[in-house]
Amino acid sequence: MATLTEARRIVVKIGSALLVDAATGKLRADWLAGLAQDVAWLKAGGADVVLVSSGSIALGRGVLGLPRGGLALEQSQAAAAVGQIRLARAYEEALAPLGITAAQVLVTLEDSADRRRYLNTRATMETLLGLGIVPIVNENDTVATDEIRFGDNDRLAAQVAVTVGADLAVLLSDVDGFYSANPQTDPSAQRYAVIDEITPALEAQAGEGVSGISKGGMKTKVMAAKTATAAGCALIIAAGAQHRPLAALDDGAPHTLFKARLTPASARKHWIAAMKPRGAVRIDAGAARALARGTSLLPAGVTEVDGAFGRGDPVDILGPDGARLGAGLVRYTAEEARALIGKRSDQIEAVLGYPGRAALVHRDDMVL
Numbered sequence: 385m386a387t388l389t390e391a392r393r394i395v396v397k398i399g400s401a402l403l404v405d406a407a408t409g410k411l412r413a414d415w416l417a418g419l420a421q422d423v424a425w426l427k428a429g430g431a432d433v434v435l436v437s438s439g440s441i442a443l444g445r446g447v448l449g450l451p452r453g454g455l456a457l458e459q460s461q462a463a464a465a466v467g468q469i470r471l472a473r474a475y476e477e478a479l480a481p482l483g484i485t486a487a488q489v490l491v492t493l494e495d496s497a498d499r500r501r502y503l504n505t506r507a508t509m510e511t512l513l514g515l516g517i518v519p520i521v522n523e524n525d526t527v528a529t530d531e532i533r534f535g536d537n538d539r540l541a542a543q544v545a546v547t548v549g550a551d552l553a554v555l556l557s558d559v560d561g562f563y564s565a566n567p568q569t570d571p572s573a574q575r576y577a578v579i580d581e582i583t584p585a586l587e588a589q590a591g592e593g594v595s596g597i598s599k600g601g602m603k604t605k606v607m608a609a610k611t612a613t614a615a616g617c618a619l620i621i622a623a624g625a626q627h628r629p630l631a632a633l634d635d636g637a638p639h640t641l642f643k644a645r646l647t648p649a650s651a652r653k654h655w656i657a658a659m660k661p662r663g664a665v666r667i668d669a670g671a672a673r674a675l676a677r678g679t680s681l682l683p684a685g686v687t688e689v690d691g692a693f694g695r696g697d698p699v700d701i702l703g704p705d706g707a708r709l710g711a712g713l714v715r716y717t718a719e720e721a722r723a724l725i726g727k728r729s730d731q732i733e734a735v736l737g738y739p740g741r742a743a744l745v746h747r748d749d750m751v752l
């Protein structure tokens with residue numbers, strides 16, 4: 385299990401109520417400065433950090449002078465457009481003094497449902513993290529219609545955690561964990577410290593939020609925990625309102641930990657193995673030996689390509705005798721793969737007319 389200081393890649397979700405003062409509609413800049421220190425501390429310990437931050441609507445509605453209470457979809461989208469620019473700037477200004485570069489990433493539900501967009505998002509996030517940058521993710525509220533919305537950043541955070549293969553997600557909230565009932569309305573509610581398995585009975589204990597500027601309450605947090613833990617990512621719900629909430633968590637502040645059910649790598653392999661193949665590549669004996677040693681599949685070892693697949697699609701990997709060795713996500717279209725049969729890596733650019741990638745199927749995307 386990954387605790388805060390052991391985790392290698394951490395997604396932290398920040399709710400609107402933490403970042404924006406409900407009474408004034410203003411950003412809580414001192415709190416954000418503390419959070420930036422927490423991020424710098426985690427990065428100094430060697431972790432990659434992704435922030436999923438709500439607050440665009442809460443910030444924007446203050447600027448636009450919109451009344452309290454529910455907003456029409458167009459109003460919240462307009463508020464998000466105004467608020468998001470301020471939100472991104474606030475993170476940039478909080479992180480820059482600590483030598484950390486922030487990047488803004490706005491996504492919709494479709495970006496995780498469509499495999500190519502999903503793989504693209506993943507590649508971009510990987511590049512950003514490789515450069516030491518902290519991506520600040522939010523839903524692209526201005527373009528997302530109701531049907532294609534997450535609508536709450538709890539589930540978005542879990543999706544981001546799965547996408548980047550995080551081993552820990554932390555949902556910072558106005559409550560310090562998951563209780564047997566809503567503690568704001570039921571004083572006898574008890575906080576769970578550790579949850580190994582999310583049962584229907586447990587799920588039924590999660591209620592809506594009551595704070596007014598937040599979305600989803602505990603229901604979406606438990607749904608997020610289900611998504612994350614099934615993909616090998618532990619999830620913590622903790623209170624975020626205090627100064628430096630992550631340092632406080634490390635000092636033993638109360639929280640609820642949902643344990644991961646698999647490692648991120650094994651969860652990914654389960655996912656790949658379960659996909660329906662869109663084609664097949666046959667490989668030679670040398671390539672089969674190389675794959676068994678754990679290397680990626682290069683075009684040089686391919687002898688035949690079947691099917692009409694696109695980039696990122698699952699394909700079967702067949703041995704020289706046609707026996708199925710495994711499956712993987714292919715990095716080229718069927719047409720490109722055919723053109724690359726038997727080619728060395730230094731010939732790829734000449735064949736395709738652009739540099740391309742060395743591996744046809746990367747070992748992280750392969751299950752044997």
Ligand SMILES: Nc1ncnc2c1ncn2[C@@H]1O[C@H](COP(=O)(O)OP(=O)(O)O)[C@@H](O)[C@H]1O
Nearest residue numbers: 399557563565566589590591593598599601602
């Ligand atoms: N079983 C529960 N345990 C804890 N909090 C709960 C529970 N059921 C409902 N809640 C409510 O969920 C709220 C947290 O969610 P929410 O208001 O959406 O905050 P955030 O902005 O962090 O997403 C709590 O303040 C509480 O009112």
Ligand SMILES: N[C@@H](CCC(=O)OP(=O)(O)O)C(=O)O
Nearest residue numbers: 400438439440441536537599
């Ligand atoms: N994307 C929306 C966030 C919606 C949301 O989940 O809010 P919250 O419950 O405060 O985390 C925004 O930036 O306002």
